Amino acid sequence: xxxxxxxxxxxxxxxxxxxxxxxxxxxxxxxxxxxxxxxxxxxxxxxxxxxxxxxxxxxxxxxxxxxxxxxxxxxxxxxxxxxxxxxxxxxxxxxxxxxxxxxxxxxxxxxxxxxxxxxxxxxxxxxxxxxxxxxxxxxxxxxxxxxxxxxxxxxxxxxxxxxxxxxxxxxxxxxxxxxxxxxxxxxxxxxxxxxxxxxxxxxxxxxxxxxxxxxxxxxxxxxxxxxxxxxxxxxxxxxxxxxxxxxxxxxxxxxxxxxxxxxxxxxxxxxxxxxxxxxxxxxxxxxxxxxxxxxxxxxxxxxxxxxxxxxxxxxxxxxxxxxxxxxxxxxxxxxxxxxxxxxxxxxxxxxxxxxxxxxxxxxxxxxxxxxxxxxxxxxxxxxxxxxxxxxxxxxxxxxxxxxxxxxxxxxxxxxxxxxxxxxxxxxxxxxxxxxxxxxxxxxxxxxxxxxxxxxxxxxxxxxxxxxxxxxxxxxxxxxxxxxxxxxxxxxxxxxxxxxxxxxxxxxxxxxxxxxxxxxxxxxxxxxxxxxxxx
Amino acid sequence: xxxxxxxxxxxxxxxxxxxxxxxxxxxxxxxxxxxxxxxxxxxxxxxxxxxxxxxxxxxxxxxxxxxxxxxxxxxxxxxxxxxxxxxxxxxxxxxxxxxxxxxxxxxxxxxxxxxxxxxxxxxxxxxxxxxxxxxxxxxxxxxxxxxxxxxxxxxxxxxxxxxxxxxxxxxxxxxxxxxxxxxxxxxxxxxxxxxxxxxxxxxxxxxxxxxxxxxxxxxxxxxxxxxxxxxxxxxxxxxxxxxxxxxxxxxxxxxxxxxxxxxxxxxxxxxxxxxxxxxxxxxxxxxxxxxxxxxxxxxxxxxxxxxxxxxxxxxxxxxxxxxxxxx
Numbered sequence: 132x133x134x135x136x137x138x139x140x141x142x143x144x145x146x147x148x149x150x151x152x153x154x155x156x157x158x159x160x161x162x163x164x165x166x167x168x169x170x171x172x173x174x175x176x177x178x179x180x181x182x183x184x185x186x187x188x189x190x191x192x193x194x195x196x197x198x199x200x201x202x203x204x205x206x207x208x209x210x211x212x213x214x215x216x217x218x219x220x221x222x223x224x225x226x227x228x229x230x231x232x233x234x235x236x237x238x239x240x241x242x243x244x245x246x247x248x249x250x251x252x253x254x255x256x257x258x259x260x261x262x263x264x265x266x267x268x269x270x271x272x273x274x275x276x277x278x279x280x281x282x283x284x285x286x287x288x289x290x291x292x293x294x295x296x297x298x299x300x301x302x303x304x305x306x307x308x309x310x311x312x313x314x315x316x317x318x319x320x321x322x323x324x325x326x327x328x329x330x331x332x333x334x335x336x337x338x339x340x341x342x343x344x345x346x347x348x349x350x351x352x353x354x355x356x357x358x359x360x361x362x363x364x365x366x367x368x369x370x371x372x373x374x375x376x377x378x379x380x381x382x383x384x385x386x387x388x389x390x391x392x393x394x395x396x397x398x399x400x401x402x403x404x405x406x407x408x409x410x411x412x413x414x415x416x417x418x419x420x421x422x423x424x425x426x427x428x429x430x431x432x433x434x435x436x437x438x439x440x441x442x443x444x445x446x447x448x449x450x451x452x453x454x455x456x457x458x459x460x461x462x463x464x465x466x467x468x469x470x471x472x473x474x475x476x477x478x479x480x481x482x483x484x485x486x487x488x489x490x491x492x493x494x495x496x497x498x499x500x501x502x503x504x505x506x507x508x509x510x511x512x513x514x515x516x517x518x519x520x521x522x523x524x525x526x527x528x529x530x531x532x533x534x535x536x537x538x539x540x541x542x543x544x545x546x547x548x549x550x551x552x553x554x555x556x557x558x559x560x561x562x563x564x565x566x567x568x569x570x571x572x573x574x575x576x577x578x579x580x581x582x583x584x585x586x587x588x589x590x591x592x593x594x595x596x597x598x599x600x601x602x603x604x605x606x607x608x609x610x611x612x613x614x615x616x617x618x619x620x621x622x623x624x625x626x627x628x629x630x631x632x633x634x635x636x637x638x639x640x641x642x643x644x645x646x647x648x649x650x651x652x653x654x655x656x657x658x659x660x661x662x663x664x665x
Numbered sequence: 666x667x668x669x670x671x672x673x674x675x676x677x678x679x680x681x682x683x684x685x686x687x688x689x690x691x692x693x694x695x696x697x698x699x700x701x702x703x704x705x706x707x708x709x710x711x712x713x714x715x716x717x718x719x720x721x722x723x724x725x726x727x728x729x730x731x732x733x734x735x736x737x738x739x740x741x742x743x744x745x746x747x748x749x750x751x752x753x754x755x756x757x758x759x760x761x762x763x764x765x766x767x768x769x770x771x772x773x774x775x776x777x778x779x780x781x782x783x784x785x786x787x788x789x790x791x792x793x794x795x796x797x798x799x800x801x802x803x804x805x806x807x808x809x810x811x812x813x814x815x816x817x818x819x820x821x822x823x824x825x826x827x828x829x830x831x832x833x834x835x836x837x838x839x840x841x842x843x844x845x846x847x848x849x850x851x852x853x854x855x856x857x858x859x860x861x862x863x864x865x866x867x868x869x870x871x872x873x874x875x876x877x878x879x880x881x882x883x884x885x886x887x888x889x890x891x892x893x894x895x896x897x898x899x900x901x902x903x904x905x906x907x908x909x910x911x912x913x914x915x916x917x918x919x920x921x922x923x924x925x926x927x928x929x930x931x932x933x934x935x936x937x938x939x940x941x942x943x944x945x946x947x948x949x950x951x952x953x954x955x956x957x958x959x960x961x962x963x964x965x966x967x968x969x970x971x972x973x974x975x976x977x978x979x980x981x982x983x984x985x986x987x988x989x990x991x992x
Contacts, residue, residue, distance in 0.1 A: 169839075176709070177751060184710045262711035317723075323753075334840075338752065339763070339938025341839045362840055366936050370818065371834055378826045378833045511708075541700030541951045544708035579714035583707055 165359070165665045168644065171372040171384040172363035175338060180322040181304035182256045185263045187413060187561070190301075190655035191385065192342055192363055196239075197306060197327030200230060200249070201299040203412040203564070203652040209296055210412075210467065210564075212650070214657075215244070215305055215328060221292025225606040228284040228295050236351045238307045239332045249282040250274035251308035256316060263568055267298045293608050297468075297565035300412065300652055330356035330659040340365055350659065357645075357662035369513075373397060376639055382663065383640040383647070385654040390513065391452045394637065402642050407454065409648025410635035412564055413655065414463040417446075417455075417518060418573070419629040420547065420556040424589040427502055428554060432491035434626040437555075438477035439484035440529045441522070446632055450517045455634035460619040461570055463562050463633040471616040474623040484529045495530045503532035504554035507547055510539055515557050518631070522557065549581045551589065560584045562633070566615050571599045574627040590627040669976055676975070680968045684961065691960045692737070695953050696730050702750045702951040724750050737957060746961070747954040751946065756958035759943070764962065766836050767932070767939035769852075770859055771924050775917070777864035778871055783913060785868075786875020790909065791902045793880040802876065809869035813927055817862035817934040824858060831857050834936035859935040863927055867920060874916055878909035911982055918974030922967045 174188050181193040201219070204212035218231035236244040253274050257264035270290055275283040284295070305328070310321050324333045330350045334343030342363040346356055364381055366372050372388040375381045377400060389397060398405040419437070423429050443457035456464055460474045493501040506526075508519025516537070523533045533555065538546055546552045563569050572578060575596055578585040598621065602614035623630075638654065640647050645662040647653065703720045712720075721727045725736075740747050746756040789801040825833040837843070837851045882888065882905045891901050929941030936942075940959060947956040 174709070177706075177753065178710070186710055188709060260716075262713070262716075265713060337839075337938075338759075339942060340835065343840050360840075364835070364839060364936075365938070366834065367942070368933050368936060371934070371936055374821060374826050375833050378829060380833050538699060539949055540708040541702075541705035541949070542698065543700075544704040545700035549704065581707070581717045582713050583711055 166663055167360040168358050168663050169362045169364055169381045171366045171381050171388045173367055173388055178322045179325050182252050182306045183260050185261055185301050187655055193325050194655045195331040195344055195658050196325045196329045196333050197304045198329045199300055200303040202656050203300045204650055225289030226286050228292055230282045232280040234280050236328050237349055238328055239326050242309055244328050245279040246276035246282040248305055248308045250276050252305045264302050267302055289604050289606055291606050291611055294565050294567050298568055301563055329657050355659040382644050385638045387636045389639040391454055404640055404642055406638040406648045409653035411465050411651035414562045414633050414635055415559050416633045417631045418558050420558050420588055421628055422554050422588045425554050430491050432487045436484040436487040438629050439480045440525045442479040443632055450514050451634055455632045458630035458633050460623040460630055462619055469612055469615045471619055474620050481528050499530055500532050501530040505536050506533040506555045507536045507553045508557040510543055512559055515559050519557055544583055548583050548587045551587055567603055574622055575599050595621050676972050684964055687960055687964045691957055692734050701726050705950045746958040749952055749955040751950040751952040756955050760958055760962055763940045763943045767928055771928055773860040774864035778868035782868040782871025783875050786872040787906045790876040790879025805869035805872045808865055813862055813866045814930045814934050817931055820858045820862050836937050859931050863931045874912055878912050879905050882908050914978055918971040921970040925963055
């Protein structure tokens with residue numbers, strides 16, 4: 132029998148081999164799939180069904196798998212390009228909308244896509260379950276399907292077709308009826324492994340590591356997609372995303388995953404492009420939410436004083452490093468349909484702000500303070516937190532002592548939107564192409580407690596509510612636009628909230644990635660024509 | 666042998682109240698944190714009042730805290746850690762997926778810091794007060810003063826971004842379908858930087874303790890006796906080092922818990938999907954069952970390591986517990 136023994140020399144040799152092993156895999160990197168795009172992902176949504184959860188975090192992954200009826204476009208009529216629908220029109224009376232659907236499309240499991248899928252998605256998911264669809268499709272009564280490529284939406288009340296059209300990119304992701312019709316929709320396995328008609332099929336999700344999407348060989352658009360695989364690599368640390376793209380471990384970081392402070396440095400690196408377009412249809416707004424239950428804040432003079440105390444240009448320059456625009460009101464400047472600059476303005480003017488507060492009867496005490504309040508910045512972005520620090524200082528200038536209260540997402544949601552345990556809060560809502568989708572809810576009264584990004588500040592203005600309700604059923608496009616311009620004037624005049632700046636995200640990509648940002652919702656569109664040079 | 670068994674039995678009994686306090690404390694802290702799992706979910710998805718109520722009901726959050734805690738304890742008594750809300754999977758499965766990675770990271774970092782720290786400690790402690798000792802002591806103090814996440818960032822910028830010797834982050838090359846040796850090598854190359862970042866900081870600690878302990882032993886009578894008998898310097902160093910090693914073994918046990926905490930930070934910097942990152946997610950999502958599971962598993966781990974250390978201690982130094990009473 133041989134006794135197994137290890138000499139010191141063997142041990143050292145072994146140790147040297149293990150050390151050398153660290154370098155070996157570098158040689159093996161080249162074997163990966165030739166047309167694989169690796170992108171940074173900072174979160175892992177637990178539900179990937181975009182028909183149920185219309186949010187950019189979900190779309191970022193699922194929009195490549197599940198497609199909407201139409202997508203936003205830079206040059207298409209009304210800013211749209213066809214996807215699963217090839218044509219759409221609304222009736223004169225606003226009670227119906229007809230969609231002509233694409234034929235010859237199949238689901239990833241091989242079953243044909245038909246109007247029944249659209250009817251099912253609309254009636255069973257968009258209207259009753261979707262966070263945004265509940266508002267836009269609230270009067271949808273039925274969807275008729277006279278043939279396999281026609282879907283007619285019937286509304287119980289006149290619904291402006293302009294609104295339906297503007298809602299197409301974000302609110303109309305179509306999911307397969309045959310997968311969802313049995314069992315509880317919320318518990319369907321396809322919510323975590325979506326099945327759609329898009330250019331990519333769901334591959335796998337390794338929690339904490341990556342999502343893998345693979346090429347759909349039977350995509351309805353010939354010769355597309357141009358990639359074999361998309362990998363979403365989970366990188367929760369923001370500094371990690373900047374380093375990863377520099378080391379070419381990822382090729383693309385969307386949604387400003389590379390922090391603004393790093394952009395200047397990164398843009399100078401050979402092989403890396405900083406792209407500031409491709410987000411025009413998902414403009415984020417930085418707003419100050421106001422709790423009108425607080426006596427001082429219920430006074431319009433105080434709200435105006437706060438608006439005058441904020442130096443918007445300074446916020447744009449220092450917090451957003453120039454990658455933002457000062458807001459004039461609740462509709463962002465880059466909106467092409469509804470925006471008006473004809474609104475009251477509150478230029479930065481500390482003296483005027485102080486005068487307004489004196490006028491309102493809130494005089495400074497011996498310490499120079501008028502009153503104190505709690506300020507809750509939303510934790511979702513660096514910029515919302517930094518603006519919290521800025522606003523505290525700006526308020527101190529006018530004698531308002533703001534105490535910052537920092538929560539994580541769950542704590543913020545509960546404090547602001549459920550318990551109303553705040554005086555001022557900072558929120559980043561999204562403008563989605565039509566004020567009726569996710570903007571009027573920020574000021575209209577009557578939303579139940581607990582709904583995020585809605586009026587939870589106790590603001591009630593029946594005239595404004597009335598205006599919002601009229602605009603929601605006004606069919607004539609010009610008349611509807613006029614109503615929303617009036618809406619902007621009223622909001623800015625009465626300040627139920629204060630719009631500070633608006634911003635679009637930034638994409639950082641390697642030069643090897645082609646066709647980046649070629650539509651106004653690019654990061655959350657299907658990436659069928661995105662290509663990579665190997 | 667019997668002594669060891671008695672020790673194990675006593676420690677296991679003693680562990681039960683510790684675990685009970687840990688579990689109850691964690692539950693209470695999470696209850697006190699503002700917002701619950703539904704708030705965390707709604708904050709990322711949006712939703713209206715009916716959806717919020719429905720979710721609270723289906724996740725069992727409409728029940729009182731006492732009822733939920735009772736349910737957790739009764740499940741636990743049956744060996745069931747429960748169901749993770751944010752992963753929609755059994756807690757044990759989720760933890761077991763991540764635990765081996767953290768253990769590998771921690772184990773490698775511990776081995777690195779212990780081995781290197783002891784070695785450098787011996788070198789420094791061989792002649793306390795010498796130039797070599799002063800340089801090593803100053804160096805270790807500098808290392809110890811560094812936050813591990815900062816060291817991690819520096820290492821990754823230098824060795825992954827600039828030199829590209831090592832991959833920047835992750836546990837292994839994603840979606841690579843490597844197996845066997847090539848997978849092991851892949852993991853080794855991914856862990857090189859995080860292990861170094863985590864290990865170096867603690868290495869400084871081991872080195873300083875080893876050096877201090879040796880400096881003390883140099884003054885003992887037996888050393889003087891050895892010198893008097895004309896032993897060479899290196900033989901004496903061997904004796905001194907062997908006697909100085911004991912406090913380090915104690916530290917090994919104490920450091921297990923600290924290391925677990927340190928890996929939370931390092932896992933985040935290097936995007937290693939381990940237990941540390943999972944803990945962060947569980948807190949952010951207010952996933953009480955998952956967090957309780959993680960805390961429980963971690964506590965069991967720390968208790969087990971300390972038990973092993975105590976056994977090792979008794980074995981290394983027969984003087985300890987020779988009467989059978991000190992243990």
